Structure formats: C-alpha cells, structure tokens
Amino acid sequence: MKQEIAQERPFSGPAEEALLNLMRTADCLHRAMQRQTRAWGITSTQYNVLRILRGSQPQGLTCSAIGDRMITAEPDITRLLRRLEGLKLIRQQRDHKDKRVIWTQISSTGLALLEEMDPVVRQFPKELLCDFTDEDLGTFIRLLELARKHCQDSLGPVSCTGKRNDESQSCVGGGEQKEPCSSRL
Numbered sequence: 699m700k701q702e703i704a705q706e707r708p709f710s711g712p713a714e715e716a717l718l719n720l721m722r723t724a725d726c727l728h729r730a731m732q733r734q735t736r737a738w739g740i741t742s743t744q745y746n747v748l749r750i751l752r753g754s755q756p757q758g759l760t761c762s763a764i765g766d767r768m769i770t771a772e773p774d775i776t777r778l779l780r781r782l783e784g785l786k787l788i789r790q791q792r793d794h795k796d797k798r799v800i801w802t803q804i805s806s807t808g809l810a811l812l813e814e815m816d817p818v819v820r821q822f823p824k825e826l827l828c829d830f831t832d833e834d835l836g837t838f839i840r841l842l843e844l845a846r847k848h849c850q851d852s853l854g855p856v857s858c859t860g861k862r863n864d865e866s867q868s869c870v871g872g873g874e875q876k877e878p879c880s881s882r883l
Contacts, residue, residue, distance in 0.1 A: 702722065703718070703722070720845065727826060728742065728770070730822075730826060731745075731822070734818065734819065734822055735815070735819075738811060738814070738815055739785075740785070740787075740811075743768070743770065743772055743778065744778065744781070744782055744787075745815070745819070746768055746769050746770075747764060747768070747778060747779070747782060747788075748782070748787060748788075748804055748808050748811065748812055749812065750764055750767045750768065751764070751788060751802060751803060751804035751808070752804050752808075752809060752812055754803075755803065755804065756803065757801070757803075758801045758802050758803035758804075759801070759802055760799055760800065760801060760802070761775050761776060761779065761800060761802065762775075764779070764802065779802055782808070785807075786805060786807045786808075787804070787805055787807055787808035787811060788802055788803065788804055788805055788808055789802070789803055789805050790802045790803075791803075
C-alpha cells in the first residue's frame, strides 16, 4: 500500500493501513464497475437504483427509501431520478393520499435494460474476486460487516414502504452487549 500511494512515512498503525487499503480497494472496485455499466450508457449508481426499484415492484419506493437502500450515498437523489426518468428507465407518480410523496417505479424499458445487463454484471464480481475461495469470501464478508459496525451512519434495513426497521446496532449475536472499542483500548 505504501508503494502504491508513494507514502514515505510509516502508517500510524495497522488500523490506519487497513482503513486506507479498504478505501483504496473500494475506489478501485467502484471504478471497475463504472467501466462495466458505461457500455449501456448508465453509471453504476444509476444501475444500483434500477436494481433497487426492480426489487420493490410493483409498488415502487419513495425517494428517501431509495437513498437508504443505495450501496453508496448519493447527495442528490432527486437529480439522479430525474436523469433516469429522462432516459425512460423509471416512472414517477404522486401518492393519491399525500401529494408531497412521490413514488418511483422501474419502467418496462428499465426492466429490459437490467435483463440485458444481468448476465455480464452477475459474472463481474466473480472475475474481480477470482483469487478468493468461497471460504475466503465468507471471511471477507464477515470482516467487512464487522468494519462497518461502528460507522455513525450505519442504518438498519428499510422496508418496501420506506419505513426503517430499527434494530439495535450495539448488540452482537444473541443480544449480548459488547463494550465499545474505544473503552477497550
């Protein structure tokens, strides 16, 4: 890692080196995904939204529920949705009871695009992570989930209606309370 980023001083410790490695790897994988989706004229973020909406059929989701489910945070969901609507990949309609709420559904054009992309995109993670065994991947997933555990903005799952299922982030398996890392140092 030090050579890749041309860092001459040592890292402050293994935690800093691990975090920087994780951030650099996430960026590298994100750029690779961008190159994949570019062939279809959409960004990886737009692809993520289309997949989210496909999974919420037929009801669709509100803007905030889409934002909660996204892999990477998007500061301007409204503009992102406007672009997708301009490409005819989604449709939007106001809620019949509360006109302030706008529901977004994937269009038939969006579904057709995903169907075309699916075989390539499904194979892509296998190609990127081909050096990992299934056991390695299981360990990797567990470690990544553990790394996200203390993020301030890690949120519980969201239902199709956009309501958050509040689950305690401080419990670890079976309800056992664990003291925060900072008090263990």
